[in-house]
Amino acid sequence: xxxxxxxxxxxxxxxxxxxxxxxxxxxxxxxxxxxxxxxxxxxxxxxxxxxxxxxxxxxxxxxxxxxxxxxxxxxxxxxxxxxxxxxxxxxxxxxxxxxxxxxxxxxxxxxxxxxxxxxxxxxxxxxxxxxxxxxxxxxxxxxxxxxxxxxxxxxxxxxxxxxxxxxxxxxxxxxxxxxxxxxxxxxxxxxxxxxxxxxxxxxxxxxxxxxxxxxxxx
Numbered sequence: 001x002x003x004x005x006x007x008x009x010x011x012x013x014x015x016x017x018x019x020x021x022x023x024x025x026x027x028x029x030x031x032x033x034x035x036x037x038x039x040x041x042x043x044x045x046x047x048x049x050x051x052x053x054x055x056x057x058x059x060x061x062x063x064x065x066x067x068x069x070x071x072x073x074x075x076x077x078x079x080x081x082x083x084x085x086x087x088x089x090x091x092x093x094x095x096x097x098x099x100x101x102x103x104x105x106x107x108x109x110x111x112x113x114x115x116x117x118x119x120x121x122x123x124x125x126x127x128x129x130x131x132x133x134x135x136x137x138x139x140x141x142x143x144x145x146x147x148x149x150x151x152x153x154x155x156x157x158x159x160x161x162x163x164x165x166x167x168x169x170x171x172x173x174x175x176x177x178x179x180x181x182x183x184x185x186x187x188x189x190x191x192x193x194x195x196x197x198x199x200x201x202x203x204x205x206x207x208x209x210x211x212x213x214x215x216x217x218x
Contacts, residue, residue: 001026001120001137002116002120002133002135002136002137002138003026003121003136003137003139003140003215004123004124004128004129004132004133004139005020005122005125005128005140005141005142006124006125006126006128006129006130006139006140006141006188006194007124007141007143008126008143008144008149008177008180009149009173009176009180010144010148010149010150010153010173012142012144012204012207013032013124013125013142014033015204016199016204016208016211017030017122017123017124018030018122019204020122020208020211021121021122022071023208026119026120027115027119027120027121027122028066028073028123029112029115029116029123029124030066030073030075031108031112031124031125031126031128031132032095032124032125032126033075033086034064034075034108034111034112035095035099035108036086036087036091036092036095037062037064037077037082037086038055038058038059038062038064038077038098038104038108039086039095039098039099040077040082040085040088040091041062041077041078042058042094042098043094045058049094049098050097052101052102052103052104055101055103055104056101056103056107059107059108060107062077062078063077063078063079064076084160087156087157087162088162089157089162089164092172093172096175096176096179096180097179099126099183099186100179100180100183100184102184102185105127105131105185105186106185109131109132109186112132113133116132116133126180126186126187126188127185127187127188129141129193129194130186130191131185131186139194139195140194140195140196140211140214141190141194141196142199142207143196143198143199144198144199146170146173146174146177147170149173150166151166154166195214197211
């Protein structure tokens with residue numbers, strides 16, 4: 001079975017997708033983490049984030065995969081655990097630029113589809129239902145108000161040890177939403193077959209319950 005979860009930053013996709021996968025005993029694939037891993041490597045190597053050819057070559061030459069350690073999923077890039085490093089603010093600010101290149105997305109989508117072909121998956125991102133898993137059994141779109149999403153991101157960064165300016169986070173989120181929704185390939189948008197859930201005033205448990213009810217046909 002394939003379950004796609006799309007939505008903007010801060011809507012709660014990754015948290016809910018991870019819990020859903022655990023509930024169903026499926027494999028969880030965080031596509032956003034994969035793009036962040038590539039972005040981290042590009043930043044470390046000083047690659048021009050607007051050079052599509054160089055970024056495509058970097059994507060093709062980078063080994064990105066997931067590993068489970070005591071129930072905790074880690075993302076590995078070229079043999080290095082980058083799970084914590086990819087959450088740095090500078091990576092978050094640059095990832096939409098890197099992921100906006102069609103050539104980069106083509107490489108990553110192929111990798112993501114290969115992962116999904118091996119087992120039942122819950123996959124979250126921006127274009128999962130449209131490009132990565134168009135044949136998904138269920139397609140969900142999680143959204144939330146801008147202020148709520150920004151507050152969630154600030155809390156997330158604080159838990160990771162980063163101090164964030166709420167106003168700067170809000171502005172960065174507006175910018176990211178614009179880039180994600182206007183990119184030529186894999187743009188963020190609601191599809192006719194998406195099941196839309198506004199998580200603004202919902203707890204994680206409530207969102208998970210709503211998704212489970214849809215899957216179980218209740």
